[in-house]
Amino acid sequence: MIFIFSDFGINGPYSGTMRSVVMRMAPKVPMCDLMVDAPDRNPKAASYLLAALCCEFKPGDVVLAVVDPGVGSARKGVVVQSDGVSFVGPDNGLFEIIMRRGKDVSMRTIDWMPDDPSASFHGRDIFAPVAAMIATNTSFETHPMAAKDRNITAQGWPDELAEVIYVDAYGNLMTGLLAQKMSDQLVLNNQVVSGARTFSDVNLGEGFHYRNSIGLCEIAVNCGRADQQFDAVIGTAVAKHRLDDNNL
Numbered sequence: 714m715i716f717i718f719s720d721f722g723i724n725g726p727y728s729g730t731m732r733s734v735v736m737r738m739a740p741k742v743p744m745c746d747l748m749v750d751a752p753d754r755n756p757k758a759a760s761y762l763l764a765a766l767c768c769e770f771k772p773g774d775v776v777l778a779v780v781d782p783g784v785g786s787a788r789k790g791v792v793v794q795s796d797g798v799s800f801v802g803p804d805n806g807l808f809e810i811i812m813r814r815g816k817d818v819s820m821r822t823i824d825w826m827p828d829d830p831s832a833s834f835h836g837r838d839i840f841a842p843v844a845a846m847i848a849t850n851t852s853f854e855t856h857p858m859a860a861k862d863r864n865i866t867a868q869g870w871p872d873e874l875a876e877v878i879y880v881d882a883y884g885n886l887m888t889g890l891l892a893q894k895m896s897d898q899l900v901l902n903n904q905v906v907s908g909a910r911t912f913s914d915v916n917l918g919e920g921f922h923y924r925n926s927i928g929l930c931e932i933a934v935n936c937g938r939a940d941q942q943f944d945a946v947i948g949t950a951v952a953k954h955r956l957d958d959n960n961l
Contacts (some may be wrong), residue, residue: 715744715848716770718763718778719836720751731837737822738845747776752876752947754782757870758878762891764810764866765927772797777844779836780807788864790823790839792847792855801844802860803835813872816886820863824854877932877949884938887931888951892924899932900953901943905954906932 715735721727728749735744747766753756770776781803791799793808797814800808804822812818823843829839846853874889881887886901899906899922909921912935920942924939927933932939932951939945 714748714771714774715742716774716776717738717744717749717757717939718747718751718766718780719749719778720753720755720759720780721749721836723749727834727836728797730832731777731779731841734837734841735845735848738842742775742821742845742848743925751780752958754780755947756780756782756803756807757867758876758947760807760810760870760887761874761878761929762808762887763928764814767795767798768927769813770798774798775844775848776800777836777840778802778807779840781805781835785832789858790835790843791858792821792823792843794819794821798805799844799847800891801840801847803840804864806870809864809867810872813868822858822932823856824856835889837858862873867933875951877945877947880940880945880947883923884940886939886943886945886949887925887929890930890951892930893930900928900952900954901945902949904943906943912936927930 717732776798778800779802783805787802791804793812795811795818800811825839825843829908840862843853873891876889877886877889878889897908906920906922909915909923913924915921915935917936920933920934920939922930
């Protein structure tokens with residue numbers, strides 16, 4: 714299966730035209746739009762989100778991932794192999810957390826190029842064809858990328874990100890923290906948030922944090938919007954609450 718993960722959204726031609734390239738080149742391979750609203754032009758937040766979504770993939774799958782504010786710059790296009798799954802996209806940190814958490818990992822630079830690629834749409838012109846070629850076992854030019862040549866900025870990112878990385882349609886706040894490591898309380902914009910198992914375990918309008926379906930710590934409000942109640946957006950810091958902290 715080919716999964717597509719991008720920040721293109723549903724408006725405009727970008728998602729559709731990139732998808733059409735894959736469909737023409739690999740018509741017999743099932744394809745799934747995993748996300749078209751990944752963190753907007755934010756490879757760092759998207760990296761933690763994509764790594765959590767690895768629970769959806771199986772060996773042999775191909776993930777076409779494009780969150781690429783540096784398109785057309787000197788950044789490389791890469792193929793990452795992690796535990797049997799192929800990830801295709803830019804070397805801007807998008808695959809950094811996947812590579813750290815994988816057991817059998819390699820990274821290759823894409824050398825293949827079409828005759829006349831757009832400087833601003835590598836998702837359509839380079840990454841989509843490469844994803845289709847991988848899915849159909851078609852050869853193309855690559856070479857190994859050494860660890861020292863990977864994105865330097867991303868290598869300094871923490872293993873878990875204590876920030877909001879995604880706000881869903883309900884206003885729920887996914888964080889870059891793994892839920893199984895969470896203490897009982899968090900602090901978000903000077904508000905203390907207690908933990909619960911699920912929505913119905915708290916009162917209507919009450920905020921709480923919980924382990925979401927992909928293993929991340931998520932903050933929500935029962936029948937409300939956490940983004941509004943906690944005045945939070947992507948990038949808002951989240952901290953563990955020290956029980957002896959009387960300043961909150």
